[in-house]
Amino acid sequence: MARLLARRAQLAAARGVSGLKRLLRHHALPPAPRRRCFGSGSKAEDRGQVTPLLKHLTFKIKSTGPITVAEYMREALTNPVEGYYMHHDMLGEKGDFITSPEISQIFGELIGIWYVSEWIATGKPKTLQLVELGPGRGTLTDDILRVFNQLGSLLSKCDISIHLVEVSPKLSEIQALTLTGENIQSELDIAAPVYMKGISKTGIPIFWYQQLQDVPQGTSFYLAHEFFDALPIHKFQRTEQGWREVLIDIDPKVPDQLRFVLAPSATPASEYFIQDQETRDHVEICPDAGIIIQRLTDRIQEDGGAALIADYGHNGNKTDTFRSFRNHKLHDVLIAPGTADLTADVDFSYLRTMTQGRVATLGPIKQQEFLKNMGIDVRLQVLLRNISDTAMREQLLQGYDMLMNPKKMGDRFNFFGLLPHQRLTHSDQKVSLQHSKSLSTPVAGFGELVWK
Template sequence: MSTLKAEIVDLIRQEGPIGIGRYMALALGHPRHGYYMTRDPFGRDGDFTTAPEISQMFGELIGLWAAHLWQAMGAPPSFRLVELGPGRGTLMGDMLRATRIVPGFQEAASVHLVETSPVLRRRQAAALAGRDPVWHDSVEEALSGPVILIANEFLDALPLDQFVMTPEGWRERLVGIGADGDLAFGLASGREASLRIAAEAGTIFEQPSLALDIVAQVAGHVAAEGGASLFIDYGSARAGFGDTLQAMKRHAFVDPLAEPGEADLTVHVDFERVGQAALKAGAALHGPASQREFLLALGLAQRAQALSLKAGAAQREAISAAFDRLIAPGETGMGDLFKVLALSHGNLPPLPGFDLHRLPDQG
């Protein structure tokens, strides 16, 4: 039994079963044994691979999207370029390299990273040497004045709570100790009276309160101070029910309770509810679009072709494989599963990649 698992078992024995959100927070963010606090989980030798690690094209297009947005904002002489959960710094590095061609953008931008992992902060410092990034422990600290904020695969790692419909009503899903002494899922003894959602018995409802609070905070800021935010993650465009908690280790799915602190825990993002939170906070909403639609609208095909013209045979094959993985549908790629949503100040014009993608209640 791992050290963190032993601590969680001991905690439950002392205090009783804990909610899914608290379990996720401990597994991912425990100050000594949390998953993100102790390792670099990215890439072939890690547990999963994100779009910036697949190809430089992803970050380059996001960077040019940000530069276009800056120009649409009136090219303010100073603004914060913020990234939430910046991984190894790969995405930000590619964005900054691509935007060197945009006069004034680099000089106006100050780079701000929201990162709690000391391991990843060191990787980011190396990747962004010379850019003097400023690190923050919270989203609130990073928001000041006009901002352009990017969050790729950030919301999916935020803890949420789960509830199960029983014949007596909604009851919270908990992590406790089973008959064998190991961690096991169970239900709270009392009903959750605050939930008034109709559903069949056995239905699981997820409540991503932290994600919705952060999105509302960002939306309120850009609505008041100017700028926009781009959220890219896997999830659904429409709200629904179901258990989306999953664990990944060495690029394979594992039991979420088996090795807390040793495997990545994530959930699917409910983009409809995220959009509603942003609208309620006063921001204009763009999307969601699929990652395939968004990247193709930004010129991914043309960028891949341009890179291929300068590449050798092996490099052309790698570019083609990366292109396919970024936009392919189904289980083979990220094109349909990943969605893209932008929040902006209401005075900005339509944003690239979202011309035909609006939620029905926007008109």
């Protein structure tokens, strides 16, 4: 049964999920309260909203019994007909959340510099595949492409291509407009791994895929910004009888509402996923994330390159982080599924474990530290010197504050890197470090980048 569960997780991860993640949610909110898994918190009028997806889920529960939180998240976010990500543009002020690239161009520019820095450090390979998981509106990739264009003389002999893993038809349309300026028609061959392709405004080929494994092998540099926190999680609670999985059932007192319940006995997930040394009483585990990390590890080990992951997260010390956002505000996770974003903090210690030591891991470090190491202060001063418009200067300063302020995004988001061991050391000793101070070859962002 455990093998069956693992196989189901593999199939789910293969489909991917849009990484359009959710930065602070537009306003400088205080730290998100951790609502317990048995709590609630929506307005009365929201509780009466019976969405098509809620009807679908209640029918499923009546037919087969309570469902896992992972199944609930997968249905609510990526159901082909009613899934939240599938047919909506949820980013920006008019949406439900906003991400760092939408706040300031500096963020994307520094990420672009990181990839150029790593490309140089790996010996300037003749090909560079930039692979982004869940590219949102395409804003981050667009900023990176601008950096590549500005450094055209340095990259002139490199064959660059962009590969986007995106399951949302709506967002892929927006990405195409952002990156190419055109409406692009989908590929007619439904058996082909590429479902859409185009040429960027700077002449670089772009390809769209449903899943990571469809991206061609080769020297690739991977980007996952607010991607992993949208992947489905399983939730577990320690009890006197042992670990029990948290499930979702119909509230017997209110037929059109859902509630959290504990499984009456051990489930395959609680038997398979909980580590013997676990000390917490409540745990969230994302097997899909582990599978994707293993795929990235395989590729980096075989072909070189690197992966940069930026997300909400922790280092294996948090418990209940499952939450929902709608209209830039916290929303009850069980109310009106399909109309709000669902997210859970990424456990970076779990990602590190899933690499099995086959690649080097760096971080997690706070966004504030990473961007400072990348030279955000230098870049800000350069932009301010060249802008005389008062409103634009104020916008730049506000964006900088949102990205760097520890009470806003500075401490909420973390950066985590995967690199080949040989990138960091000339010995055969494997490396897994929190910081890069002891590295023989420093890595930009995880150590200070010297601007010249």
